[in-house]
Amino acid sequence: MLPKDWLQISAGECTELLTGHAFNSQHYAEPNASTVRLLRGDNVVPGSLRWDDAKHWATPYAKQLQRYEMRQGDIVIAMDRPLVGAGLKCSVVKQHDLPCLLVQRVARLRAKSHVEQGYLTQLFQTRQFSQHLKGQKTETAVPHISPNDIRDFQLALPSNLHEQRRIAHILSTWDQAIATTERLLANSRHQKMLLSQQVLTGKARLAGFTASGHKRNTPYGSVPVEWDYPRIGDVAAEISEKLGDSEPHPVLSCTKHHGLVDSLKYFKKQVFSLNTSTYKVAPRGCFVYATNHIDEGSIGYQNLYDAGLISPMYTIFKTNDKVVDAYLFALLKTEHYRQIFASAINASVDRRGSLRWKDFQRIHIPLPSVEEQQAIATMLAQGGREVALIKNQLDLLREEKSALMSQLLTGKRRVRLPADEAAHA
Template sequence: MVPKGWTPSQIGDVAKFSSGGTPSKQNADYWGGTEPWISGKDLKTHYLETSIDALTEAGFQAAKKAPKGATLVLVRGMTLLKDFPVGYATREVAFNQDVKALVPAKNVDGLFLSFLLVAEKHKILQLVSTAGHGTGRLDTHSLQEYPVNIPPLPEQKKIAQILSTWDKAIATTEQLLANSQQQKKALMQQLLTGKKRLGMPDNSYDFKKTRYGIIPKDWEYPAIKDVCTQVTEKNTESADYPVLSCSKYDGFVDSLKYFKKKVYSDDTSGYRLIHRGCFGFPSNHIEEGSIGLQNLYDTGIVSPIYVIFRAKPKKVENTYLYAVLKTDHYRQIFGAATNASVDRRGSLRWKEFSLIHVPLPPLEEQQRIAVVLSTADQEISALQQKLEALKQEKKALMQQLLTGKRRVKVDDKEVA
């Protein structure tokens, strides 16, 4: 049903389609500048003003360009098999042959059109066919004939203004999240190496050299086997414990909830038990940083390929050790140990893993470090939740505004 005052139309009637191209790669004077040349990989962001590959002024003048206010969409490429990227040109941009520019008609607001295409992307994806070499292809005529309902121009502009305000809130929150993550990373670099110590003035303690790097003299540098013990319990009774997986960034996750489908065996009798407070990693993926601290359930189970271990509580604060093992430095150590392992499957077993050394402050200092890092994690988690809520609220708002189910006020008058 068409909302009152809206006009049923097709995309080809409300925008002129323009094809892009690639300036000569043989002409060095064309490349390496600052002028945006948009390709599919630049359409990961909605607002287009910069690009990964950029042109010089000469290259920009020689290129095919789209004006400010145009909508750019991908019509060829692997990405089309799973997504329909849409971007809005906030300035004049050049673009390549895998992209089409939709230049809006005079009675169409370009930003509104870009939001409308984003809202319709899942339906438009059904028009994508598979071209040579398994790439996706979106036929121009099919896209031009795609039906849309267009409100009057003032209402278009108001809808676009509202949605762009949400985008600004999302962008602000994304920047705050990135800043918090970077601050935590810098804090970890300081605290986990002893370059900064809580409650101790700088230059008030001496350092010693280890394979990990420089650490305070009063810190220990034990092998993992000296402060942790392996756990090898199996789910021999096939108890109905939740099956867990370990991800690179999130640590342990509930497999069913995370993958939204069953990716494990029906027979879990050979799976390993992992109790709360235990560490674990898949022996064939630890070099990617996939190591976790299990704090989801009192008891879970993991695939037989996992190595499970428990830290000695009188020597180790779990949160501190987990932070150390999740650093990029230790991911590199795990990779080197895996490459040196005699296991032909490229796995890192407990025997080799347990020989790796870790920097270990006194237990009380570990606990203080853990509190600081936990506080940083809470701030990051709160921002992640806020960001997800903003994205979901914007998605719901788009569904309401771009279909006319919810109308907006234009010139202080409610559109009915």
């Protein structure tokens, strides 16, 4: 039930919606100081615009194209593949995004005179709007929505423009806190990555460990002469035990960013075979990698259960006592080793683009003493905890803002207005 001074109206009644121009790709210009960027659907990601693959148009351009010039504060929505894993491809044009011109299959929304643009910005960030579009999108080869799908969205609107502005201002302060925390998280992750690259290759040594300064050259860069440089097969062995008729274990899947996960819990549905008799058993304390996708970073460490089941498409191996598993896992998850895996796949005779154990085990790794491995692993784990702490703070801010939006944007919770503004209600 809305407050009596609120309206239930459609997005079409309170916005001016424009879709972009069909710019001819044959006339794209080489970027220079006199060209302008074209705002395409590919440039719209949830919450921001990205310009790493921008297309350009020469200036001066025809007068009829001026209507497609973007302004700061414009809301844009990609109408092709509008919903991705990270959310709705909707963003606000910032000053640093200008100048740019709107391209077809991107919708631009501006508030009408009786509506605050910032209030609309918050409404189009809601889960309700995403769910509305999810129910409207056409399931074709390229899922898409239409301008009318956007216009038909029903929203709650305070009749008092000052109340709209006050709500938008309150929620924008949360946006600022979220943006600050996102930058802090990105910086923390970047610092951890740089630290990993330094200490895992011996470019930087930890205090208390001998560092002569002399290096050993290898095909993949230099390592300290004090370190060993064995093949993986010299310090690890493949495991290939199958379940057979034994009692079943939880089925695990290997992901790029989260390592090994419980398949049912992670995907919320069964994505593995009903018959798991041919699945491999992965005991606690072993490594698992996706034979066909390790070049994408799909490698994990089994510390979830005493035993788990792994698809036959995965490779399992276990290290000996010369290796600290946390050190090796950090090493194999670096971008440097992802590139090494990709090179090994290209050099393999396997036509399916996979890296089987016989080739994987030939890859060399820099290996300091067990004590230094442990020290490196401990330091990186501390860095990982700091990243996780910031990530938890970010998740909490997003949850708190979402809860506040559900109250403020529906009139369930009212904002206080200064007396002079309230008098105009």
